[in-house]
Each structure stands twice: as structure tokens, then as C-alpha cells.
Amino acid sequence: MSMEYSVPIYWRNRVNYYKLIGGRCKKCGRVFFPPQSRCPYCSSDNVEPVSLPRIGRLLSYTVSYNPPEGYKLQTPLIIGLIDLGETRIIAQLTDVSLEEISEGIEVEAVVRKIREDRTAGLIHYGYKFRPVISH
Amino acid sequence: MTRNVAIVGTGHSKFGNRHDVNMPELAWEAIKQAIDEAGIEQKDVEFVSFSNVGGWSSEGLASVVSLEYAGLTGAGLYRVEAACSSGSAAIKAAHDAIASGEADIAMAIGLEKMNESPTPTVIEFIGRAGNFFWEFQNFGLTFPGYYALYATAYMAKHGATEEDLCKVAVKNHYYASLNPKAHFPIPITVEKCMKSRYIAWPLKLYDCSPITDGAAAVVLASEEVAKKLTDSPVWIESIGVSSGTSNLSRRDDFLHLEAGTLAADRAYKKAGLSRDDIVKHVDVAEVHDCFTIAEILAYEDLGFAKRGEGYKLIRDQETYKGGKIPVNLSGGLKAKGHPLGATGISMAVDLSRQLQGRVEKERQADIKVGRALAHNIGGTGHYAYVTLYSLSKPRR
Numbered sequence: 001m002s003m004e005y006s007v008p009i010y011w012r013n014r015v016n017y018y019k020l021i022g023g024r025c026k027k028c029g030r031v032f033f034p035p036q037s038r039c040p041y042c043s044s045d046n047v048e049p050v051s052l053p054r055i056g057r058l059l060s061y062t063v064s065y066n067p068p069e070g071y072k073l074q075t076p077l078i079i080g081l082i083d084l085g086e087t088r089i090i091a092q093l094t095d096v097s098l099e100e101i102s103e104g105i106e107v108e109a110v111v112r113k114i115r116e117d118r119t120a121g122l123i124h125y126g127y128k129f130r131p132v133i134s135h
Numbered sequence: 136m137t138r139n140v141a142i143v144g145t146g147h148s149k150f151g152n153r154h155d156v157n158m159p160e161l162a163w164e165a166i167k168q169a170i171d172e173a174g175i176e177q178k179d180v181e182f183v184s185f186s187n188v189g190g191w192s193s194e195g196l197a198s199v200v201s202l203e204y205a206g207l208t209g210a211g212l213y214r215v216e217a218a219c220s221s222g223s224a225a226i227k228a229a230h231d232a233i234a235s236g237e238a239d240i241a242m243a244i245g246l247e248k249m250n251e252s253p254t255p256t257v258i259e260f261i262g263r264a265g266n267f268f269w270e271f272q273n274f275g276l277t278f279p280g281y282y283a284l285y286a287t288a289y290m291a292k293h294g295a296t297e298e299d300l301c302k303v304a305v306k307n308h309y310y311a312s313l314n315p316k317a318h319f320p321i322p323i324t325v326e327k328c329m330k331s332r333y334i335a336w337p338l339k340l341y342d343c344s345p346i347t348d349g350a351a352a353v354v355l356a357s358e359e360v361a362k363k364l365t366d367s368p369v370w371i372e373s374i375g376v377s378s379g380t381s382n383l384s385r386r387d388d389f390l391h392l393e394a395g396t397l398a399a400d401r402a403y404k405k406a407g408l409s410r411d412d413i414v415k416h417v418d419v420a421e422v423h424d425c426f427t428i429a430e431i432l433a434y435e436d437l438g439f440a441k442r443g444e445g446y447k448l449i450r451d452q453e454t455y456k457g458g459k460i461p462v463n464l465s466g467g468l469k470a471k472g473h474p475l476g477a478t479g480i481s482m483a484v485d486l487s488r489q490l491q492g493r494v495e496k497e498r499q500a501d502i503k504v505g506r507a508l509a510h511n512i513g514g515t516g517h518y519a520y521v522t523l524y525s526l527s528k529p530r531r
Contacts (some may be wrong), residue, residue: 013268034269034382060291060389062283063336064275068259071275076336079276081284081384088384090270090284103291114273126273 017126020109022087024050033087054109055132056084061093061101070115082107082129095130106132139529140233141361141368144173144354145484150318150472152250153348158194159204162246165350165477166205169242173354174364180354181238182211184228186221186245186476189214190260191252201246211238218264218513219425219468221245222351222479223520227374229355239360244352245481247474257346264514266381279335279343279426281383281515286337286428288389295431295446297337301328302449303427304341304469311466313498318347318472342427347472351480353487358528369487372506372525375402379516390443392516395423395436399510402521403438406529410438413508414460417523419489419500421482423512424467433510434462437521456500464489464498479520482509486524502526 015021016035024031025039026046032039039047061080071077078093078101093101094112107129114126146168153161170177185198194200198214211232217224222245229241249257261278262271270276289295305325311317328341361368377397380386387393403409408416422437424430434445439460448454454462465471465485468478486507488494505526512519 009268016268017273033384034266040385060284060288062276062280062287062338063333064277064280064283065333065335066258066279067275067277068262069255074275076333077275079274079280079284081288081389090274090276090382090384092274103287115275 017124018111020052020054020089020127021049022052023047031086033084033089052087052089053084056082056089056107056129058101058103058105058107059083059088060103063098070117080107080129092128093130094128100131108132137234138236139358140230140355140371141358142353142371142483142487142524143356143361143364143368144169144171144175145487146170146172146352147316147481147484148350149316150347150349150474153248154250158192158197158246158248159201161248161348162197162201162244162350162352163205165352166201166207166242166244169352169354173356175240175354177206179240180207180210180242182229182232182241183207184213184215184225184232184241184243186215186225186243186480187247188216188218188221188475191257192248193251197246201244217518217520219423219473219475220479220511220513220518220520221476222481223509223511223522224479224518226353226371226479226483226522227376227520230371230374233355233357239357241355242352243355243480244350245477245479246350247476248348249346249474250348254346265383265517269382270384277335279338282426282428283335283338284383285389285432285515286426289428289431290337292390293443293446297329297339298325299446299450300337300342300427300431301325303424303430304328306449306455307424307463307467307469310464310498311470313495314466314471315495317466317470318345318349319470320466338426338428344425344468344473347474349472349474349477349481351477351484353480353483367491369490370525370528372523372529373402373405375399375405375521377401377519379519381517383515392432392436392512392519394516394519395433395510395512395521398519398521399437402523406523413438416504417460417506417508418502418504419461419464419486420508420510421465421467421486422462422510424463424469425473425512427469429512430462430467437508437510456498461500464494464500479509479511482511483522483524490524490526
């Protein structure tokens with residue numbers, strides 16, 4: 001990152017870096033992502049966190065040759081839009097060559113290094129998706 | 136109360152890397168032209184809506200600084216932000232001030248000076264134009280990356296190719312070469328575009344609009360005042376507005392922009408038009424081609440082409456002058472440049488001049504029905520504005 005953000009931004013979201021958590025509405029039953037305290041479908045405040053499936057299908061992707069500061073060492077960065085059934089998610093793809101990628105492949109979530117802090121050199125971890133190797 | 140509103144003066148700075156001027160100087164280039172064209176004095180302007188996204192430029196209150204420089208201090212003022220469609224939002228705000236009876240003469244002024252920050256800072260700012268935590272900060276997705284997700288999905292579904300995308304760039308660079316106000320008035324070939332480096336696959340350098348400095352301004356007037364000021368007013372016939380989710384993961388599909396489609400339908404409905412035969416009722420359009428794929432999506436969202444067939448319009452050169460519906464004869468965001476806050480107003484300026492038959496001859500559209508369309512998207516379909524401009528006074 002070329003810009004610094006305040007610590008609470010990271011702290012507030014710390015759980016979401018490592019787990020795939022969405023929300024489920026106890027009133028209408030629908031699942032949504034990202035999680036929020038109000039159901040985006042029926043406006044109910046009666047929602048609970050829910051674990052999302054770790055396996056999904058790649059809907060679309062891009063290969064970024066000009067990513068922001070903090071991601072430069074990983075260039076080119078592959079970013080996918082992934083269908084998790086009831087919800088979709090955007091995430092980096094990892095452990096994959098450009099030749100192996102196409103719309104529709106099955107992908108699974110793993111924990112990986114996301115980026116390095118510019119000044120302190122801290123390593124930020126989080127989820128990425130890789131092609132499913134075996135069932 | 137609702138009253139007719141007309142554009143009675145237009146101004147447009149040279150777009151480009153404008154290290155030769157500061158922010159108010161750049162704004163003044165456009166403001167002076169607009170005021171002179173309208174034949175008014177600064178004291179006549181009752182209200183100004185000023186579009187500037189800012190953040191990357193020196194002035195925190197660019198609107199106030201620019202009004203002081205231009206001698207407009209004292210007019211009612213606020214800054215308007217709707218990302219890349221801020222200019223269209225500013226026009227709507229000034230329009231509404233007049234339509235409601237609050238003002239008789241108002242201005243919409245757009246200014247953006249993006250080159251006052253280093254490029255990585257600008258990339259980061261634009262990358263945050265979506266959902267900060269869930270789609271930018273965690274994944275390093277850049278703004279071209281958002282549109283690239285649409286391009287990949289569109290190409291996979293409909294069979295469009297990277298060459299088709301490049302053909303949009305070739306057209307818009309061609310028209311920019313005829314527009315002295317353009318940032319890149321240089322023609323390119325499909326081959327040159329295809330050989331340019333990838334920014335976010337499948338989008339290459341020549342698929343992307345540049346980081347540009349520029350300003351544009353319009354003077355708007357009520358019907359009564361417009362009649363006194365000019366014999367050739369350009370009426371704001373209708374404005375359709377909509378918005379989309381910040382998270383792209385919450386969009387229904389990646390083949391169209393729902394906000395753009397909704398904004399078009401709302402604008403058409405107010406004007407008594409239908410998307411089914413809209414091309415017969417519009418002489419010329421400026422659409423939001425921040426990336427080449429965005430122009431193809433716009434063809435479909437506006438009803439210029441059926442779903443899945445937008446790329447055929449550019450393949451068949453139907454969006455050139457003389458074609459089914461000429462699009463971006465100014466050079467578009469792609470080659471005229473995209474100074475965010477100025478873009479929507481730049482569209483209004485160029486379309487007004489198109490309707491009045493006073494742009495450079497080689498890029499002047501044939502004006503038959505006397506109507507032009509501006510399609511201005513903020514972010515990746517986060518905001519959407521479709522505005523119809525007409526030589527005929529709207530019926531109320």
C-alpha cells in the first residue's frame with residue numbers, strides 16, 4: 001500500500017482475513033456475502049454469521065500486471081470471481097499457471113500470504129483460492 | 136413546480152497532462168468560455184454545482200478556490216461527487232435548481248487534476264472506487280481489474296475477441312485525432328493496440344482511458360432567461376439516474392451494468408422513448424468508455440444493440456460517423472481523456488456543440504432528429520447517469 005490505514009481497520013476485520021464467513025438471515029433464510037448486521041434482502045436485523053463453502057466455481061477472472069503497492073512481488077496477480085453457491089466472492093487465485101485457468105474450473109480456499117506491509121515488513125495472511133487437485 | 140432548462144453556454148479546456156497550470160487556472164479556461172458564450176457576467180450566476188472527485192490533487196476545496204479565481208464568489212455552491220459520473224451529477228444538481236424555480240441561471244463546472252499525485256497513489260485511489268475492504272484491500276484488485284472481470288465474462292459468453300475491444304480504441308483515437316481538446320489526438324491501429332502490454336488481462340494499455348487533467352463548464356438557464364440569451368438553446372430533455380452495489384460479487388451477472396440499463400430506461404420513459412428503437416431517435420451519443428469493454432456494454436445497456444451483440448456494432452463500424460449510431464465522436468474517455476469530475480460536463484459540452492453543428496467538420500455528426508445522448512457511469516456501474524439533450528423544447 002502506498003497509503004497507511006489506521007490499525008482498527010485491520011483489527012475490526014481480523015476474523016475475516018482467515019475464514020470464509022458470510023451472513024445468514026434468520027427471518028428469510030438467505031445467505032449473503034460480505035457479512036453485515038442487516039439482511040440485504042429483507043432488511044431484518046436478525047442475522048447470524050455462517051461459514052461459507054470452501055469449494056466453488058470460477059465465474060470470471062483477470063490477470064493484473066499493474067497491481068497496487070504491496071503486491072508488486074506477486075505480479076502478475078490473478079484475481080477471480082468465484083461462485084460459492086448461495087453467494088459469490090472475489091479473491092486472488094494461487095498455485096495455478098495461466099494455462100490452467102478457465103471459466104468454470106473448481107477452486108478451493110486456502111490460507112496464503114496476501115501482501116507485505118510497506119514499512120514494518122509485516123506479512124499479512126488471508127484466504128486465496130486454488131484449483132481443486134483431488135476429491 | 137418544474138421548468139424547462141437549457142444549456143446556453145459551454146466551455147472546455149484542453150485535456151492532457153496539464154502541469155502548466157494550477158487547479159483554478161485550469162477551471163477558468165472552461166468557465167471563461169462558457170460565460171462568454173452565454174453572454175452573461177459572473178454576477179448573473181446564482182448557483183454553481185462543482186464536480187471534483189479530488190483526493191489526488193492539491194486543493195482540498197477546489198470548488199471554492201476556482202470560484203474565487205473566476206470571480207464567481209457569492210453564488211450558491213456545493214461540490215458534487217458521483218465518482219466518474221460526478222460531472223453528470225453536477226449537471227443534474229444545477230438543472231434541478233433551475234427546474235425547481237430556485238435559480239434562473241446556474242453553472243455546472245467540472246475539474247479534475249489527477250496528475251498532481253504520483254501514479255501509484257492514483258491507482259490506489261481508483262482501486263478503492265468499489266468496496267474498500269472486500270474487493271480492494273484484501274486482494275490488490277485495481278480499477279482496470281474490475282472491468283476486466285466483465286470483459287472476461289463477456290468474451291467467454293458471447294464470443295467477442297480482444298481485437299473487437301481494440302476496434303473501439305481505434306475508433307475513439309481516430310476521433311480524438313480530429314479534436315484539438317483531446318489528451319491523445321493520435322490515431323492508432325488494431326495491431327498497435329493488440330501489441331500493447333497487458334494492464335489487467337484481457338485489457339491492454341490501449342483498452343484503458345488515461346490519467347488526465349481537464350475542466351469543462353456549462354451555463355444553464357430557465358426557459359424565460361434562455362430565450363433572451365440565445366437563439367439556439369440546447370434543452371435538457373430528461374435525466375435518468377441509478378446506482379449499483381459496491382461489491383461486484385453481489386451483481387447478478389458480469390455481462391451488463393444494471394445501473395446503466397436502469398438509468399437509460401428512466402431517461403427514455405421521461406422523454407416518451409423506448410429502448411427498442413432508440414437509435415432512430417438519437418443523432419449522436421457520448422458513452423462511458425473508461426475501458427473499451429465499457430463502450431460495448433454501453434451499446435447493449437442503452438439499447439443500441441441487442442444483448443450479446445454489442446461487439447458486432449463496432450465490428451461493422453456502425454458506431455462511426457455515418458453509421459447506425461455514431462458514438463464518441465469526441466474521442467471518448469479513451470482518447471479525449473477522463474478527468475473524472477470534468478467528464479460528464481465534457482460530454483454535455485461536446486454534444487451541445489454537435490447538435491448546434493459547430494464541432495470540427497470531419498467529426499461532425501449528421502443532425503437529423505436533433506437529439507443527443509450522454510451515458511456517464513461512476514465506478515463499475517456504481518453510479519449511472521443517462522442524459523438526453525435536444526434542440527426541441529421538451530413538452531411539460
